Amino acid sequence: xxxxxxxxxxxxxxxxxxxxxxxxxxxxxxxxxxxxxxxxxxxxxxxxxxxxxxxxxxxxxxxxxxxxxxxxxxxxxxxxxxxxxxxxxxxxxxxxxxxxxxxxxxxxxxxxxxxxxxxxxxxxxxxxxxxxxxxxxxxxxxxxxxxxxxxxxxxxxxxxxxxxxxxxxxxxxxxxxxxxxxxxxxxxxxxxxxxxxxxxxxxxxxxxxxxxxxxxxxxxxxxxxxxxxxxxxxxxxxxxxxxxxxxxxxxxxxxxxxxxxxx
Numbered sequence: 001x002x003x004x005x006x007x008x009x010x011x012x013x014x015x016x017x018x019x020x021x022x023x024x025x026x027x028x029x030x031x032x033x034x035x036x037x038x039x040x041x042x043x044x045x046x047x048x049x050x051x052x053x054x055x056x057x058x059x060x061x062x063x064x065x066x067x068x069x070x071x072x073x074x075x076x077x078x079x080x081x082x083x084x085x086x087x088x089x090x091x092x093x094x095x096x097x098x099x100x101x102x103x104x105x106x107x108x109x110x111x112x113x114x115x116x117x118x119x120x121x122x123x124x125x126x127x128x129x130x131x132x133x134x135x136x137x138x139x140x141x142x143x144x145x146x147x148x149x150x151x152x153x154x155x156x157x158x159x160x161x162x163x164x165x166x167x168x169x170x171x172x173x174x175x176x177x178x179x180x181x182x183x184x185x186x187x188x189x190x191x192x193x194x195x196x197x198x199x200x201x202x203x204x205x206x207x208x209x210x211x212x213x214x215x216x217x218x219x220x221x222x223x224x225x226x227x228x229x230x231x232x233x234x235x236x237x238x239x240x241x242x243x244x245x246x247x248x249x250x251x252x253x254x255x256x257x258x259x260x261x262x263x
Contacts, residue, residue: 037156037245040127040212042070042086046238049074054083063102064213065089067252074239082235085215090252099211100152100159104137105166108148113139115167118225122162123149125233128242132158135167136229138220147228149236150215156245210249214240 044051053072066087074082089099109115116138123136134151152159216236220228 038128038130038242039088039156039245039248040086040153040214040240041243041248042084043239043241044072046074049076060102060107064099066099067091074235080231081218082232082239083217084239085213086240087213089211090249091210099213100163103135103163103166104139104148104150104215105135105164108139113141113146116140116145121164121167123229123233125149125236127237127240130158130242132214133162134214135163137167138225143221145219145221146217147220147225147232148215148217149232150213152214153212155210210245 051072051074056069056071064087067090068086068088070084070086072084074080074084087099105115118136118138121136123134125132125134132151132153134149137148137150139146139148150163152163216232216239218228218231
C-alpha cells in the first residue's frame with residue numbers, strides 16, 4: 001500500500017469522525033417558537049403548606065451530576081402530603097449521563113417498588129401557559145401506594161418526547177421477568193427506549209444543554225386515585241413558578257464566576 005493511499009485513508013477517516021462529532025450540534029438545534037423559554041423555579045413557602053427538606057442519597061447525586069437539586073416534602077392539614085424533586089443541569093458535558101436516564105420507572109423498581117398498571121400513563125398539566133407533559137405512574141410496596149408524576153425540560157422548553165423509555169423494563173422487573181438480561185442489555189432490547197431515540201432525532205430538539213427533571217408524588221393508599229390526581233395538578237402550578245430562561249442561566253453563570261474567583 002503506497003503512502004498516498006494511507007494518507008488519504010487517514011484524512012477520510014478523520015473527516016468522517018469529525019462529521020459524526022459535529023452532527024448533534026448541527027442537527028439538534030430546533031425549538032418550539034410558540035412556547036416561551038423558561039426555567040421552572042421551585043417554591044419552599046406556600047400558604048397553608050409546611051415544607052421540609054429530604055436528603056438525596058450520595059449515590060443519586062453522583063449519577064445525576066446536577067448543578068442544583070431540590071428534594072423535599074410539603075404537608076397540609078395532616079392529610080395532604082406531596083413529595084417534590086427537581087434537578088437542574090445548567091451545563092452538560094458529553095461524558096455526563098443523561099439527566100432523564102434514571103426515571104422512577106427504573107430507579108423505584110430497582111429499589112423494591114412495583115409498578116401497578118394505571119391509565120392514563122401520560123397527563124398534560126398547564127403551568128403558567130406552558131403545556132407540560134408528565135408521565136403518570138402508580139408504585140406500590142407493602143404499606144405504601146404512591147401516585148407519581150414526572151417530566152422534563154430541555155433548553156427552557158418541555159421535551160417533545162415521552163420519558164417512558166424505562167417503563168416496560170420496570171414492569172418486567174416488577175413482574176419478576178428479569179431473566180438473563182439486566183441493566184443495559186435489558187434496555188437495549190426495549191422498543192420504548194429506541195422509540196425515544198428516534199423521537200429525539202425526528203424532533204431535532206437539543207439533547208445536550210440545560211435540562212430540568214421534575215417529579216412529584218402523593219400517597220393514594222387511603223384515598224381515591226382521582227383525588228390524588230387533583231391534588232398534584234392543583235399543587236404543581238403553586239410549587240413551580242416560570243422564570244425567564246436566559247436570566248436564570250446568566251445569574252447561575254455569574255454566581256459560578258464569583259465562586260471561582262474566591263477559590
